[in-house]
Structure formats: structure tokens, C-alpha cells
Amino acid sequence: xxxxxxxxxxxxxxxxxxxxxxxxxxxxxxxxxxxxxxxxxxxxxxxxxxxxxxxxxxxxxxxxxxxxxxxxxxxxxxxxxx
Numbered sequence: 001x002x003x004x005x006x007x008x009x010x011x012x013x014x015x016x017x018x019x020x021x022x023x024x025x026x027x028x029x030x031x032x033x034x035x036x037x038x039x040x041x042x043x044x045x046x047x048x049x050x051x052x053x054x055x056x057x058x059x060x061x062x063x064x065x066x067x068x069x070x071x072x073x074x075x076x077x078x079x080x081x082x
Contacts, residue, residue: 003022007014018028026032031046 003019005016005018007016022028026043027045028043029045033044033046035042035044
């Protein structure tokens with residue numbers, strides 16, 4: 001898809017208006033990611049912090065207790081009361 005958009009004045013800057021169809025198709029929220037690559041401006045949906053972590057943890061074979069037991073040291077085993 002190739003769409004020509006006009007630059008509009010916004011104070012001392014310029015901006016573009018994105019049609020609603022593009023915003024919805026790209027799943028843009030209030031914040032988007034802009035990347036300049038070889039003279040091209042690439043806009044994409046901004047990722048949310050820790051996005052996908054829950055799914056990645058569920059798909060791993062580790063369980064929380066196993067993670068704690070694997071990292072335990074002598075202090076944890078003898079001197080620490082859980």
C-alpha cells in the first residue's frame with residue numbers, strides 16, 4: 001500500500017495526519033515507534049514494557065520453585081529460614 005500524505009504545520013514543526021484505517025490496521029495506540037533507516041521513516045506500534053513475558057514464561061519448562069532451588073547456595077540451605 002502506498003499513500004501520499006501532506007505535511008501540515010504544527011507550530012515550528014511539521015506533522016502528518018494518519019487516516020483512521022491506517023491507525024487501526026497498524027494497531028497504533030497513543031504512542032508509536034519511529035525509526036529512521038536509510039532515509040526512510042518507519043512507523044510501528046510501540047511495544048509495552050514486558051510485553052510477551054507471561055507467554056514466554058508459560059512456554060518454558062521451568063517452574064518458579066525449580067528456579068529458586070537451582071540458584072540456592074549454602075547460605076540459602078543452612079542459614080536462611082523461608
